[in-house]
Amino acid sequence: LRVSGTHYRTIWIAESGTVRAIDQSRLPFELATIDLETLADAAQAIKTMVVRGAPLIGATAAYGMALAARSNPSDAHLAEAARTLQATRPTAINLLWALTRVRTVLAEVQPKERVDVAFREAAAICDADVEQCRLIGVHGLELIRGLAKTAGRRLNILTHCNAGWLACVDWGTALAPVYMAHDAGIPVHIWVDETRPRNQGAALTAFELGAHGVPHTVIADNLGGHLMQRGQVDLVIVGSDRTTAGADVCNKVGTYLKALAARDNGVPFYAALPASTIDWSLQAGSAVPIEERSPDEVTHITGRSSSGRIETVRLVPEGSTALNLAFDVTPARLVTGLITERGICSASRAGLQRLYPDLRAAQ
Numbered sequence: 001l002r003v004s005g006t007h008y009r010t011i012w013i014a015e016s017g018t019v020r021a022i023d024q025s026r027l028p029f030e031l032a033t034i035d036l037e038t039l040a041d042a043a044q045a046i047k048t049m050v051v052r053g054a055p056l057i058g059a060t061a062a063y064g065m066a067l068a069a070r071s072n073p074s075d076a077h078l079a080e081a082a083r084t085l086q087a088t089r090p091t092a093i094n095l096l097w098a099l100t101r102v103r104t105v106l107a108e109v110q111p112k113e114r115v116d117v118a119f120r121e122a123a124a125i126c127d128a129d130v131e132q133c134r135l136i137g138v139h140g141l142e143l144i145r146g147l148a149k150t151a152g153r154r155l156n157i158l159t160h161c162n163a164g165w166l167a168c169v170d171w172g173t174a175l176a177p178v179y180m181a182h183d184a185g186i187p188v189h190i191w192v193d194e195t196r197p198r199n200q201g202a203a204l205t206a207f208e209l210g211a212h213g214v215p216h217t218v219i220a221d222n223l224g225g226h227l228m229q230r231g232q233v234d235l236v237i238v239g240s241d242r243t244t245a246g247a248d249v250c251n252k253v254g255t256y257l258k259a260l261a262a263r264d265n266g267v268p269f270y271a272a273l274p275a276s277t278i279d280w281s282l283q284a285g286s287a288v289p290i291e292e293r294s295p296d297e298v299t300h301i302t303g304r305s306s307s308g309r310i311e312t313v314r315l316v317p318e319g320s321t322a323l324n325l326a327f328d329v330t331p332a333r334l335v336t337g338l339i340t341e342r343g344i345c346s347a348s349r350a351g352l353q354r355l356y357p358d359l360r361a362a363q
């Protein structure tokens with residue numbers, strides 16, 4: 001999407017041939033980029049969340065394999081590189097999906113051809129992600145159009161974390177329908193959960209919606225239920241880091257509570273995701289590995305001070321411990337539907353099988 005008139009993807013190949021990505025640790029205060037020159041750079045960028053969001057983690061890992069091949073294209077080195085990248089973040093299945101895809105094509109060619117093949121495959125993964133997100137937008141747009149028509153007024157949509165273009169290569173998953181609705185002239189307003197502890201909503205979702213001119217309001221994570229009780233939320237759309245074959249949706253911690261509140265208040269709750277986010281090997285969400293991050297992300301908060309400096313300050317008394325589990329699982333029964341690049345289906349095994357008979361059969 002565009003920022004100040006310039007079109008960006010989150011990751012691309014610069015004219016110099018380097019892999020370049022938006023440095024999301026600097027947003028919303030500065031739109032800076034980072035060059036990834038080595039496998040270690042790519043792994044570090046994923047681990048420290050300079051790049052984040054399930055589809056973008058996958059795309060970066062694919063380029064990480066290409067960078068690894070550039071330094072040493074042997075089988076042993078590539079196997080080690082895949083292990084290094086796989087160990088960066090455990091929850092988003094897109095990481096393993098992209099690594100498997102690149103390793104499969106590399107296994108079929110001689111070492112001397114592997115650099116070119118890996119870069120081509122990483123670029124193909126990026127292009128496919130853009131197209132899948134665009135299609136999610138097309139299908140989600142029809143959902144929003146229908147609800148807006150029934151409501152007969154501006155539609156209030158709540159989202160959690162950042163599942164916009166910054167989480168993908170372009171467009172986003174949960175936000176692609178929002179951008180398309182806004183561009184189609186359908187009046188939408190977005191409630192943006194701040195998304196503690198790392199505040200991806202307040203920092204990233206608010207940044208990208210603002211850059212595109214979409215009306216939005218940042219809210220504390222706990223306000224959503226109250227707004228739903230007062231009829232001020234018409235629709236919830238979230239992303240997903242891993243959706244099981246049984247359609248349980250693992251996403252940023254706090255998503256489950258929004259789904260419970262939505263169910264209690266009769267608000268439709270959708271998850272938007274491409275096929276690369278589906279883990280066909282798992283039936284139940286309870287088996288999804290949940291990332292545990294540093295307690296410092298809970299005990300401290302980072303922002304820009306009035307002097308203009310980026311500063312991190314402590315919120316919690318010295319001596320109190322904190323637990324930082326980064327994701328939770330929303331059971332399929334609380335999910336109204338899944339918005340995918342192939343259309344919208346019920347959040348059920350049967351719904352996914354109907355849309356993806358080929359992928360399911362391949363497992």
Ligand code: MRU
Pocket residue numbers: 052053054055092160161162163164167168172173174200238239240241251252326
């Ligand atoms: O920890 P993050 O910022 O990588 O978590 C991101 C999310 O939870 C997104 O909702 C998810 O990746 C879907 S992205 C389109």
